[in-house]
Each structure stands twice: as C-alpha cells, then as structure tokens.
Amino acid sequence: MAPNVKYSASKENHLKAIFHLQQEQGIVTTNALAAALQTRPASVTDMLKKLKDQKLLIYERYKGFKLNNEGRKAALQVIRKHRLWEYFLVKKLQFGWDEVHEIAEELEHIASKKLIDRLDAFLGFPEADPHGDPIPDSQGRLQMRRQINLAQLPLNKVAQVSGIASQTSEMLELLQYNHIRLGTRLEIKKKFPFDDSLEVKVRNRPPVTLSARVAKNVLVNDDEPITERR
Amino acid sequence: MAPNVKYSASKENHLKAIFHLQQEQGIVTTNALAAALQTRPASVTDMLKKLKDQKLLIYERYKGFKLNNEGRKAALQVIRKHRLWEYFLVKKLQFGWDEVHEIAEELEHIASKKLIDRLDAFLGFPEADPHGDPIPDSQGRLQMRRQINLAQLPLNKVAQVSGIASQTSEMLELLQYNHIRLGTRLEIKKKFPFDDSLEVKVRNRPPVTLSARVAKNVLVNDDEPITERR
C-alpha cells in the first residue's frame, strides 16, 4: 500500500522539520516550526491543516502537533534521501562535508524510490552521513544512537563527535576552524559557569573555547570511545 | 556575469522544449510547444510572455518564436544536466537506458553548477548520454554530430545507431524488444514503399520490420562505421 506517494517539496520540508523538532521536544509548536523553516507562523498553520487533512499528523488547533505513523514514515524517507545524497556528494564528488547541505536540500525531493535504493547500493549501504547522522534504511528504520550534546559531557571524559545538530554553514565553518569534525575525539578541560562556555581540547591541538550555543549543537557518543585496538 | 541564474522547473522545461523544436523547425509555434509539453496552448502563451519579459526569447504574438542567445544558453545548461544525470543513472546506478528519462527530468532542475561540473568530472567528461545524444560542455558548447534518420539511410549500407529522437518509454521498449540500442550496427535490407516500412537487419539476429514512424526516430551516423581496427 502507498509505495510511491508523492508530497510537494514544501510538504516534505515541513514533515522533516517536524520530525526533527519532536525528537527533542515531543510536541511541536507553530512558532518553533516557523523558525526552523524560516517562514511565518500563519504559513505553518496553513500547511498544518493540509497535512492533517492528508492524515500525516495529529493536530488540534492551539494545542501543538506531532507526526502520526504515516507522517513519520514520510519524514524518514526524506531524511534517508537527504543523507544518502550528502554521502554521495562528499564521498564521490569530493565536496566538503560543510558545503553539501544546501544541495542535498534540493536532491532530497526527487521522488523515485528505485533511484534511492540504487544509490544506497552504489554507495555500499552507508550507515551514517558525513555529519555522522544515521541513514534510515529502505524500510525507514532508523538505527538510533545514544547521543548527548557537548554541554552535557562530564569534565575530562573523552568522547567522539557523532553529529552536528544545527548544520548552518556558519556553524560548520566555525567547527572546521577549530578542527572539530565528525569522529574527532575531544574532552572538556574546563567549564565556565558565567556563560556556560567550555574549554575543549582536541588531541595535538591547543585548547579552544566554545560558547554554550555551539556546545549544545555538537553531539558526541554517550559511551566510551575506542582508544586502543586489540 | 549571471553565473547561477535560477529559472523555475517549468520555465526550464519550456526552454528545453523550444530548443529541441527549433533544432528541427527553425521557428516554433504555440501548438507544437503545447503538444511537446503536454499542456494547453493558452498555458504556453502565458509562459511565452514571461520568457519574453525575461529576455530569453524572440516572440511577437501570432508570429511564432525562438530562443535568443540567452535563452539558448539556459536551455543548453538544462540539457547538459539532463544528459549527465542520465549517464550517471545508467553507468553508475545500473539503470537501463530506457528507464532513466523520467528521473533525469527531475534531476535536471537541481540548480548548483558546481554540482554538475563535479558530476561531469566524476563521470570522466562523457561526450554523449546513454541514448547517444551529445552532452554540452561546461560552457554550454554542444558538439554537433552528423546524424540522419534511419528512413534516410540507403539500402544495404551499414550504419551505427547514434541517437533516438523520440524518447517515450513506449518507443524505447519497442526498440529494446528488437535489439536496437545505442551503438547497434544495422542495415536496411528492404524498403516497402506502400507504407514506407523497413526491413532492418542487426548482426546475429533475424530481420525485423520497423514502421516509418519508428524509422524516422532512429538516428544513425552519416558516415561509415569502423568495422576493422588497425
């Protein structure tokens, strides 16, 4: 049933953004979604009505909303496409991991499921995109990973960067400047309660200071990284 | 100047279709374009006005139209994108050459020029797409090739299939069924003046009969193919 349902690019963008927001907050608000999509609350309300009519979300006016099963499945297909294209751009076309997001935003709206499954195979069924975010499989199953943000990491505990929450190019540029990338191992050397900024140490580099805003957007593995191989 | 001008998908489709039509007929008519795009003449007129305002074509009402320099350049960029994606789909993702057109119709509207130039390099700067149609280079230069259609080929002269004019999936299916594909060498064994159908022979195969309609859409090299290597 419903193997190749096609939603407009705008609807897909809304579904995807709702999915990400409800990961963090459970229920999503109109204002939050409008901010995430750089649009107006009124426009969001308009779209919510359409998505509700299409039975993709649970929504009662003034009370917030979240995806239902159908909506979640649709969102995961978009996320799958986005992340596979990002992987393709970096691994095959030699793009930098910090410059692929915008292009993938366009590619993710190409409909053909066959295309995506072939691309997946061509890329060797990668598990994560270049930012470390896991790629849903063909059935939309997303292998969840235990991630915490850098602000939550205890002092002096080494962790490995496994994802970047906010992927604006400004953010990615800042991280690149500080030699923080996917897979980078780092530890917090000092926390400044005044503004919650952190002094972070990456191996073989002088320590750098990160604002609380940045730290909250750097995701790291919750458990001990591999430090020795045997 | 104007390196990354972005036109809507619909405008790009119009530009591309006009380009193809004027290749054959010099000047293009509203009805012909409407037929090519499977839309209505009134819709075409609406779009023509917009394209004229954007200075992409020469158009006087009731008198037909054609692309100007700017429009031709834009059309060639779309054609370049389309053909490179087709090549990618066939050569890298193992699609059949008769099933890539629809997907490429979507991919061709992705904007980034950098993406396309990287893709071009990744594919090894191919000269022609899987249907044998030449791929414009990064500057939009299209290397023209001497092609005639199969109906014009003299009796018993071997020629090599170098392009398919009408790429409907019905047409491509028919050709595939008859083992006629890009690069296939064939010759005309008999012409039937009654309906201008042809008996065509492909090496190691029994002869097949093609209608005049099909023959006009199969393009072959004008000059002798290479039969021996030295």
Next chain:
DNA sequence: TTTTATTTTTAGATTTGTCTAAAATTTATT
C-alpha cells in the same frame, strides 16, 4: 475575395504556497 477553419491570444478561474494584519485563544503577570 468572402467565408470557413485553424491557430493563437485574452479574460477570468483555480490550486498551491506564501504573506500581512487582525482576531481568537492560551499563557503569564500583576
């Protein structure tokens, strides 16, 4: 060269996605 037929354009509507400004509702604050 009139008349008829065809082609093309205009006029007015529709759909999708967006917006602003105002109204309705909920939440927060005195």
Next chain:
DNA sequence: AATAAATTTTAGACAAATCTAAAAATAAAA
C-alpha cells in the same frame, strides 16, 4: 481573577502556473 503578553489562527491578498471558454488574428478553401 483580571489584565497584559505571547501564541496561534483566521481572513483576505498575492504570485506562479495552470486551465476553460470566448475573442482575435491568421491561414485555407470555396
């Protein structure tokens, strides 16, 4: 609890791309 502030929704408008039906222009035929 009453009022103020913030959030969310509605009402009405607009742009893009399309459509149908009717009018205008051109081409073909009698």
